[in-house]
Amino acid sequence: MGMLSWDSLAGLAKIPLGHLVLAGMATFVVVAIVVNVLSQILFRDPNRPPVVFHWIPFFGSAISYGMDPYKFFDDNRKKFGDVYTFVLLGRKVTVALGPKGNDFVLNAKLSDVSAEDAYTHLTTPVFGNGVIYDCPNHRLMEQKKFAKSSFTVPAFRSYVPIIVEEVRKYWLKSPQFFGQDPNRASASTHLMTAMPELTIFTASRTLQGKAIRAKFDESFAELYHDLDRGFTPIHFVFPHIPIPATFRRNAAQKKVSDTYMDVIRDRRQRGDFSDFDVINAYLKDAIYKDGTRMTDREIANMQIGILMGGQHTSSATSAWALLHLGADPELQDALYREQIEVCGESLPDVTYENLQNMPLLNYTIRETLRMHPPLHSLMRKVRSDLAIEGTNYVVPKGYYVLASPGVPMMDSNYFKNPTTFQPSRWAETKNEINLDDSAEGVTISKGAKSPYLPFGAGRHRCIGEHFAYVQLGTILSMFIREFTWSLPEGRGVPKADYTSMVTLPSEPSNIIWTRRKISEKKL
Numbered sequence: 001m002g003m004l005s006w007d008s009l010a011g012l013a014k015i016p017l018g019h020l021v022l023a024g025m026a027t028f029v030v031v032a033i034v035v036n037v038l039s040q041i042l043f044r045d046p047n048r049p050p051v052v053f054h055w056i057p058f059f060g061s062a063i064s065y066g067m068d069p070y071k072f073f074d075d076n077r078k079k080f081g082d083v084y085t086f087v088l089l090g091r092k093v094t095v096a097l098g099p100k101g102n103d104f105v106l107n108a109k110l111s112d113v114s115a116e117d118a119y120t121h122l123t124t125p126v127f128g129n130g131v132i133y134d135c136p137n138h139r140l141m142e143q144k145k146f147a148k149s150s151f152t153v154p155a156f157r158s159y160v161p162i163i164v165e166e167v168r169k170y171w172l173k174s175p176q177f178f179g180q181d182p183n184r185a186s187a188s189t190h191l192m193t194a195m196p197e198l199t200i201f202t203a204s205r206t207l208q209g210k211a212i213r214a215k216f217d218e219s220f221a222e223l224y225h226d227l228d229r230g231f232t233p234i235h236f237v238f239p240h241i242p243i244p245a246t247f248r249r250n251a252a253q254k255k256v257s258d259t260y261m262d263v264i265r266d267r268r269q270r271g272d273f274s275d276f277d278v279i280n281a282y283l284k285d286a287i288y289k290d291g292t293r294m295t296d297r298e299i300a301n302m303q304i305g306i307l308m309g310g311q312h313t314s315s316a317t318s319a320w321a322l323l324h325l326g327a328d329p330e331l332q333d334a335l336y337r338e339q340i341e342v343c344g345e346s347l348p349d350v351t352y353e354n355l356q357n358m359p360l361l362n363y364t365i366r367e368t369l370r371m372h373p374p375l376h377s378l379m380r381k382v383r384s385d386l387a388i389e390g391t392n393y394v395v396p397k398g399y400y401v402l403a404s405p406g407v408p409m410m411d412s413n414y415f416k417n418p419t420t421f422q423p424s425r426w427a428e429t430k431n432e433i434n435l436d437d438s439a440e441g442v443t444i445s446k447g448a449k450s451p452y453l454p455f456g457a458g459r460h461r462c463i464g465e466h467f468a469y470v471q472l473g474t475i476l477s478m479f480i481r482e483f484t485w486s487l488p489e490g491r492g493v494p495k496a497d498y499t500s501m502v503t504l505p506s507e508p509s510n511i512i513w514t515r516r517k518i519s520e521k522k523l
Ligand code: X2N
Pocket: 062, 063, 064, 065, 066, 067, 119, 122, 123, 132, 233, 234, 236, 237, 305, 306, 308, 309, 310, 313, 375, 376, 377, 378, 462, 464, 498, 499, 501
């Protein structure tokens, strides 16, 4: 064999070497495809969930899942039922749909599945080491408990006027609103510019304090932008893909984390822990049950995680809510009347207590999350073979399991006319659904069989729900009082774009607003 080189072979056949290499690669691809297709047709293990047919090995169903996951889930549910497996860029992912599927994935035993194994490649380069999915689950449980200790009624009471002030400042400054002209009476606003900005300003000011908020007027905004561009499905699939976005992500993580460390040291030095923010919650209370204290670096990285998480989910939700309201002037009227009923004709600034007395406003948020839950896929990696109750299926170790709480939320078996945006539906169905299926930080809830789970369930359930309602409720109240708005001529509510980390409205995501009245007193 040593005598017979590729060169001499090619020479013998009088074929250029390059062609031979190409032919070899083409043969390999064709053989791989044929073997992949045949193995799907010929070998069907009755103890494994059925596999979604795909032509190209490794790549699998990436495109159809990635473009429209709900259509993908639905199409395959018609073929296979609630449980099936698809290939996503080298991973085997078993989908479990419906309330039972949610329960199966979200309440699986800790020894059977792991969220950190599913998410850490994406989140750790962005948030940094030692927190969230870069630590054992019992650490995450305590980190959530520390953060939750700052989400109290007195804290929320203090947040509402701060959010009001930030919204006013933003309207006056932003070219999307009254930036050039404080008396501007009408304009078109690009929501996917305005809502992320409003969200980051209000969240950073309330959750992290004045010093961090001030940095967003300077270099911090650009650094967070770099972190954002490293928090994408591409980085979920290829965490260290050598593209500029990845290098910028890594550099920004260090700088942002160092900035939080400076703020932490400064507070400690001054001994000032008076604000109701999350940094202080950690400075007062971040000692684990085993006596270990969170390091300043870990507290800093936790701040990145919390702000990033809250940022994407809340900005998407506020944008969707404003778009649906833009399509429904009567609902805007009803919400305006609710503001007056609760706060009085002169409309003094909204308070936390006021927000608790505005059912229609809260139903509007709830309905927005029903139709547009920000996270369409919640994943876990399987740690030991998992039997699925009521079937012969076993999901083997190394697979991923995927729950999609958005599927029952748009299913007519659970919600009448599921594609109609109708906040008033919640006034009627109040008691049917367990809305407060809360994990309470470390306590683990049992039932995830609710068809309405925009905040997840079980040990990984969201801790930001109440903050999100306060933030969204305050921002929406401000919009309702100041403007009426509509969608651009001839356009409805935009379709969803699933190629980002959260489900966003696709472009153009504009509303056209008119001031109710230009009041000198208020602005
Ligand atoms: C290449 C289209 O695009 O074919 F952030 F403190 C902070 C949720 C993680 C979802 C991952 C993969 C989509 C491939 C499309 C904190 C507030 C959190 C909770 C294929 C061609 C983060 C990964 C979604 C894979 C979709 C993890 C969030 N509250 N924030 N092909 O969440 O909580 C946090 C928690 C995840 C995913 C995907 C593709 C705590 C394509 C074209 C392309 N997914 N995805 N949070 N795909 N294509 C968070 C949970 C945690």
